[in-house]
Amino acid sequence: MAHVDRQAWDVVVVGAGGAGLRAAIEAREAGMRTAVICKSLFGKAHTVMAEGGIAASMGNVNAHDNWQVHFCDTLRGGKFLNNWRMAELLAREAPDRVWELETWGALFDRTPDGRISQRNFGGHEYPRLAHVGDRTGLELIRTLQQKIVSLQQEDEKEFGAHDARLKVFQECTVTRILKERGSEANGRVTGAFCYERESGRFFVLEAPAVVLATGGIGKSFKVTSNSWEYTGDGHALALLAGAPLINMEMVQFHPTGMVWPPSVKGILVTESVRGDGGVLRNSDGRRFMFDYIPDVFKEKYAETEEEGDRWYEDPETNRRPPELLPRDEVARAINAEVKEGRGSPHGGVYLDVSTRMPAEVIKRRLPSMHHQFLELADVDITAEPMEVGPTCHYVMGGVDVDPDTAAATGVPGLFAAGEVAGGMHGSNRLGGNSLSDLLVFGRRAGLHAAEYAAALTERPTVDPLQIDAAEAEALRPFSAEGGEDADGTGHDRGPAENPYTLHQELQRAMNDLVGIIRKEGEMYEALKRLADLRVRARRAGVEGHRQYNPGWHLSLDLRNMLLVSECVARAALEREESRGGHTRDDHPAMDRSWRNINLVCRLADPQGDSRAADPALGQIRLSRREMPPIRRDLLELFEKDELAKYLTDEELSR
Ligand code: FAD
Secondary structure (H helix, E strand, O other): OOOOEEEEOOEEEEOOOHHHHHHHHHHHHOOOOEEEEOOOOOOOOHHHHOOOOEEOOOOOOOOOOOHHHHHHHHHHHOOOOOOHHHHHHHHHHHHHHHHHHHHOOOOOOEOOOOOEOEEOOOOOOOOOEEOOOOOHHHHHHHHHHHHHHHHHHHHHHHHOOOOOOEEEEOOEEEEEEEEOOOOOOOOOEEEEEEEEOOOOOEEEEEOOEEEEOOOOOHHHOOOEOOOOOOOOHHHHHHHHHOOOEEOOOOEEEEEEEEOOOHHHOOOEOOOHHHHOOOEEEOOOOOOHHHHHOOHHHHHHEOOOHHHHHHHHHOOOOOOEOHHHOOHHHHHHHHHHHHHOOOOOOOOOEEEEOOOOOOHHHHHHHOHHHHHHHHHHHOOOOOOOOEEEEEEEEEEOOEEOEOOOOOEEOOOOOEEEOHHHEOOOOOOOOOOOHHHHHHHHHHHHHHHHHHHHHHHOOOOOOOOHHHHHHHHHHHHHHHOOOOOOOOOOOOOOOOOOEOHHHHHHHHHHHHHHHOOOOEOHHHHHHHHHHHHHHHHHHOOEOOOOOOOOOHHHHHHHHHHHHHHHHHHHHHHHHHOOOOEOOEOEOOEOOOOHHHOOEEEEEEEOOOOOOHHHOOOOOOOEEEEEEEOOOOOHHHHOOOOHHHHHHHOOHHHHHO
């Protein structure tokens, strides 16, 4: 066995976005020695990019708001596929998490009477998003980092070392979760195998509890708002450790990404633009969203432009404009307009604030958007409309967790929170609910991971053979050679493959065949291409050495993207209906009999090395699981007529 550094901790948190940092703070405050590890620089995570705000029913701008309304909006947005207990916890606990941030130093925008200001957002009945201009995520992360520094200062005083009980390993990647020897099924977690990106050095963080907080999977798609590190690592790590994923067919395409110039295609245009009064128009100048209000939302949205416009001033007596429908509805509408030939010159539609607000208001309320368009597209949004179109943004599917403790199903010691966890948002996430999710479930994951670790009478020990296997797997791209039976499966022949080419082909397949509108034949084709890519990816080869070698890193990330993409494609093929982030051209209607079905993905070969999986069948096995019935007091928050649109007759009569 080669020598690999090992360090012992109580809790390891993988990911330093909002969920990871909130989990780490909680675990450290519970007295646990906690390590945080992140792939990029500390402070650079998707959470930083979140613009719009944190959804929390504080009722500061409209006193009618409360957790029950937030809960109902969240279930409507997710088309009732949500894990209702998670939605309840989010709605109940989000205000406390926002106030807590304020006590830790967050500076939110204020109402004229000095309270935390809240803004409108798609799918939220009342102004609900606590915000800091359009840079809320930045303030959230700044505050959590500040809190971490203050905890480290305490440790410096007490132990003479600032990182005695809370240490950050930045620019380091986890490639495997380690478990007890010989107990693949239900084996307890023992730690994580990691490498330093800069030096290529391997090391192991030993810990009985690991929290996955690795964010999303967007880099498997060609057009995406996600940045380079979002390759579905946490999803894949969970699968490889034996924990199932749920709802992976539910991928959110944000309606408004930049479409031009090509170098920035996919970069997000925040929903606040519409929340603050921006409107969508097609090439005929028509506000087309009025033509796309689905029946389930008809009563809640304005029928005329005049009513929609009045709502901004007087939301009590008017209904909201349809530009603020949930994201899946708006994305599909834009897609349809472009397909019908009413798109903008670069294949999007127009999003206009210039005719709706004075220039100085735009610059004050949307400073990042003003800067982004000026710098990247040479467009002054105070004077002309933006061109926008759908972009892969968020995954609702993820690790199957216990709603109260964030414990991953079937793997003692593994926890997951934030975007990597599944269930909370059902088939579609409402804007602003992610940041509240990170805080509510990040805290819960940290707390329960700490409790789990503290309660152990003896700690499971790391299996050295697993370290060897993880090391060999990580080094394979340096010895990838083509030729006969290059990967030992008896199937694969051919030259070494370029990881960048494989990545591009994967992104194209997912974008074109499992994208915003899905068809059975295309998804079969996607699965075929994924099978081929999987075989080729085993020959992904790199030259050079382990010191900062992005080609090598990508070769390792490909394993994760292929696993996750197969989950998305298989689940999307299985779900023969359209709901939220999953639209089937061949099954366009929402089907009530699918409402309470979770699609569960597991690794076909639970020994962890997916070599043995039949390439034709793939690496993933899919099963259906019924969700527990929604608690009666929660159901009673809805009108029966509304429930009848989602629940089956049998569920209603029960
Ligand atoms: P992230 O913040 O994504 O952090 C993941 C962390 O995991 C990173 O530190 C990464 O380096 C690390 N990591 C990943 N893989 C590994 C690995 N193998 N080893 C070690 N570390 C790893 N949501 C809202 O609610 N409101 C908004 O206004 C909003 N705006 C958004 C704007 C943009 C442009 C984007 C992309 C998203 C936006 N979202 C918004 C969504 C929201 O920001 C994300 O869903 C959320 O921040 C995810 O947080 P997280 O803590 O789960 O993970």
